[in-house]
Amino acid sequence: MIAIILVAALAFLALVTQAGVLAVQRAFPAQGQSIEVDGATLNVLELGPHDGAGPPIVMIHGASSNLEAMRQPLGELLAKMHRVILIDRPGHGWSTRARLEDSTPAIQGRMINQALTKLGVGPGILVVHSWAGALGAQMALDYPKRVAGLVMLAPVAYPWPGGVGWYNKLVTTPVIGPLLAYTITLPLGYFLAERGARGVFLPQTMPENYVSDTATPLLLRPREFLANAWDLVTLKTAVKAQASRYAEISAPTVVISGDVDKTVSTNIHSRPFAITAPHAKLIVLPGVGHMVQNAAPELVTSEIEAMIGKLTRGTAAAAN
Secondary structure, rough: HHHHHHHHHHHHHHHHHHEEEHEEEEEEOOOOOOEEEEEEEEEEEOOOOOOOOOOOOEEOOOOOOOOHHHHHHHHHHHHHOOOOOEEOOOOOOOEEOOOOOOOHHHHHHHHHHHHHHHOOOEEEEEEEEEEHHHHHHHHHHHHHOOOEEEEEEEOOOOOOOOOOOHHHHHHOOOOOHHHHHHHHHHHHHHHHHHHHHHHHHHHOOOOOOOHOOOOHHHHHOOOHHHHHHHHHHHHHHHHHOOOOOOOOOOOEEEEEEOOOOOOEEEEEEEEHHHHHHHOOOEEEEEOOOOOHHHHHHHHHHHHHHHHHHHHHHHHHHHOO
């Protein structure tokens, strides 16, 4: 009898999840264009003038989010003068990936590089947040001609003590993980999403309507939730492998972090990276947490503008 009730409950939750997926996708439709690459289809949204000042700006979001987290407000500010390219990482937002296991910065960096090549995008400024800090560093190593400059916001760059949350490990467990993702994740996550987002913003206050304005509920779709968990559980090993190469990064780099970031420790990640990367500048903002792009968008914008100015002057000087 208990088994019958359990099966019935899971079947009901699976139906609720599928209905929820349809509702979420109607509420937050795709923005941008689809680019086919090896192993994925990437959703890419372009803002601003194609012939804007300086190199294009490529913006890549972190974990548990999508390109809207970089669009508002930072991307919109930069798009007033520059070509801005926002990308849903493979498996996130409206991007897909064929294999959940394609979760490392190296693999996703290859996919993003292919998409930019298909778009005819030349060397650009890579602006990355949180999880994507590791991706930005990897791309600067693997595709130095692609990355004219690197701006890292509260980046992950090194292994850290501890794990990434027991539920992420559980969701990547065979059979159990997909069962949870396709039954309870969406209905439960719907009630917890705003609370979780508020925690990431601390000590700053989360902007009103942030969860809906950034299409955060897309994360609760089973396939994306699984992809996000895989990204997180494999990241520590990935950064351990790539960290020994940071001294090889040739691109000018700016690292901007908050000194009270409880999500990604500035002392573990940003400070050592800025010491190791040969052309890195570190800015640590007092009293600021993890969402640097929301807490200090004008400062981030001014640092990007300064980097573009230096690169433009360097290009002009080389031409003469």
